[in-house]
Amino acid sequence: MESNVRVRFAPSPTGPLHIGGVRTALFNYLFAKQHGGTFILRVEDTDQNRFVEGAEAYIIEALDWLGIPYDEGPERPGTKGPYRQSERRDIYRAYAEKLLATGWAYYAFDTPESLEHHRKEHESKGKTFIYNWHNREKLDNALTLSSEALQSRLAQGDPYVIRFKWPVDQVLVLEDLIRGSIRIDTNLLDDKVLFKSDGMPTYHLANIVDDHLMAISHVIRGEEWLPSLALHVQLYKAFGWEPPQFAHLPLILKPTGKGKLSKRDGEKLGFPVFPLSWKESQGYREAGFLPEAVLNFLAMLGWNPGTEQELFSKEELIAQFSLERVQKSGARFDPEKNKWFNHHYLQARPLESLLPEFRQELSRLLPDAGPFEDAYLHRVLGLIRERASFLWEACEAGRYFFEAPATYDEKAVKKQWKPETPDRLQAVAEVLSVLDEFSGERAEAAVKEWIAASGLGFGQVMPPLRLVLVGAMQGPHIFDIMELLGKGETLSRIERAIAVLGTTQG
Template identity: 65%
Template sequence: MSEKVRVRFAPSPTGPLHIGGVRTALFNYLFAKKHGGDFVLRIEDTDQNRYVEGAEQYIIEALNWCGIPYDEGPNKDSGFGPYRQSERKHLYKKYADELIATGNAYYAFDTSEKLDFHRIDHEAKGKTFIYNWHNRLKLDNSLSRSPEEVKAHLDSGADYVIRFMTPQDEKLKLSDIIRGEIEIDTNILDDKVLFKSDGMPTYHLANIVDDHLMEITHVIRGEEWLPSLALHQQLYDAFGWKAPLFAHLPLIMKPVGKGKLSKRDGEKMGFPIFPLSWKESIGYREAGYFPEAVVNFLALLGWNPGTEKEIFSLEELVQTFSLERVNKSGARFDPDKTKWYNHHYLQAKSDGELAKLYNSVLADKGIPRDACNENYVEKVVSLIKERATYVSDFWELSSYFFIAPSSYNDKAVKKQWKEGTSEIMNQLVSALKDIDDFSSEVVETQVKTWIAAQELSFGRVMPPLRLVIVGDMKGPHLFDIMSLIGKEESITRIQKALNTL
């Protein structure tokens, strides 16, 4: 590409960033990095009524957590700022006036009550009210009034909006990198409002002006903006500007049923829908997902690398990604697959990394620092991580390494603690006391030798031994557990069970 690639992610700060928005940001980031370009964050806050305090900071924090920070944006000005539309509002009126001067837009004076009347009237007749070429001369605007009336109205300070004048009887040829060529009949388009009576531009005008002034070369956005493409292309043509290349990403669909993924789906099925927690809604970060797992599964929602490969680092995604391999059809969200990805990334981390993360869980559980020395926690993690999907699973899988069981699984007690078990466990204590080297291998050999010498079956000894050490019939190799908690603790637990059961 001859010109420098510049893409933008342009969310509205109206609440938390949906996971679909994160994917849009990710695809923009990957495309920019692959082509040595710039990833711009622009905050589209022209609708001040919907502005939510803290939403902008949430968006920035979410991008940083995912490892896809913006190159330009709020507090990172590279000469194209400001990057909040509310701080650029002085720019837009000039461009709206330019469209009026060139005959591509007009003033409209219709009151909301009058427009509501037309809508209701059309509905009663089974029609849809569209403000465009077929009725604009019958409505209240600068096309239907004399120049003198228009001037008097504007001079009076009365409310007005500026509408785009969609041409009649034309066929628009639009191009999309993902969807190919699209043809639109202009007769079905309405004359969209570009400038509102409150002195603020609508999304459409501000979006086009900002993309042009910020020299955006590619607009990569969600499929929901595809119906706006016709207007946006016409605006570029009306200004005489070169339009960026467009790519509309497919929707992320519900795990089951029809429609796009929503917050309600997450609440109903118990999975996050936001990258970070927002009010009562838990985010992927707080649910225990690793950012690299989130990025990996999002990348493959709607994009196909052309191979069977499923695990990609961010660097590999940058190298492999292309808009041409983005699918047209919606991508179904699979909560189980997201867990699969997190499990993979958890297994790929070193025991040392995981031990540091687990230490904060242990601190929350009130485990004393001296029971959480680095080497010990690493060994525990190495034994139980295979069964975990999240670091938060570690406690359920390994609590018995840190605290002796205070109770025993009832079903296991009924099944394993039989007549004569207490006597066998008593004798086993004596055998364990004679073992000097309490390494897993030595303890296993000595206990198995003892079982054979007593002419006992393994079923008489091993299951009840696990029960008294762990409190349940779970956990990794029993002799690994005993070796780690040590000889003294192992014997203490057996004796406690003898007194309890």
């Protein structure tokens, strides 16, 4: 049996997709998949003045990269299209005229200059101008015109908009799946424009008509749309339609917890706010985040499972997600926690699946190095990824596996390089050079045997040995490094360090 759950993500193609929009898309996707329903992408491009070339393709690519592709939408048509509002413009006028015919809407001829005059006049008295029941019959609209006068003005082509006509002295009781019952006094609401003078609907009319015609069962959207809920529910009633169920998601807050997260916060604190890069702004993909990590940390922004569990696969999220466990209050964005999620997923990924991206990062960091066999990259990555949260971090931390150190950490040299160090390392090189089988295990046994026979401590040999191979006091087990570098490269690095540092006093 086909599910009647149909949800939509309806962004405007006015620029890159903010991470808050991605969270909205994710929650819609999870809800749809949990109920065996349909996830729809509808592009709300009625405002052609703000349309940005490439924004729609960006949105689609971002959803696909994250692994939350839409079922119906542009380029993936279902039976309820088209899915761009600009391609549906002929639909809306008929519905605006239905509202006019039933008295739920009226023509308004007020010029922008006239409305601006009223706003300034109200401001001068410390008031706010609202176009509604208390003044609409004093303004330039059909409510004050005879039928003949109205037809005359329409016939002569006077510019107009169509406004919604709110009933007076009513209290609306609205239901939200997250916030419960909400009471609204209709006397406080303004008569919103539903149809503009350019022949295009506003968001409010197009949104309701499209949701109805696309059989949307649940509208899951951001908290910023909560003030529009009364109008949207009332429009459904005006048309005689059954409204969908509504759920308004909490805001995503700045890392400080105060105010809505913005692009500026990301620029200031050095973290992405877009899923993919857009012009000069880096995206999560390009910053090295894995899509499964992004999904996981976004799911935890405003939703919790009611347990201590924090790590969820997409399948687990689909199984456990519920609107009942979405919080009302804002969710603080934590860039450091996001890195923690990425660290986990980087460690959990099979090494083989990371090799193409690792090779790509390596070619970016060291364009002249290589080429390297997959088997070598596999072994290197297995040694260095444990401490990394990103592949690029692993590349930078493990660059000594791909090129000999050009310099040596000054603090380490000062601490580890003694007058007697060159002779000791020369002796180590001689021990290693005679090994027939050069493995980490054989090299470790031979060097430790020489250290014991020489009466030296490990601290007198091993740290300088690490320094000459790595260039700093970091990295995995020193003999694992040797095995990967091979005998020739290991001996070459020892010889070069002795030549460069010589008898430098530590």
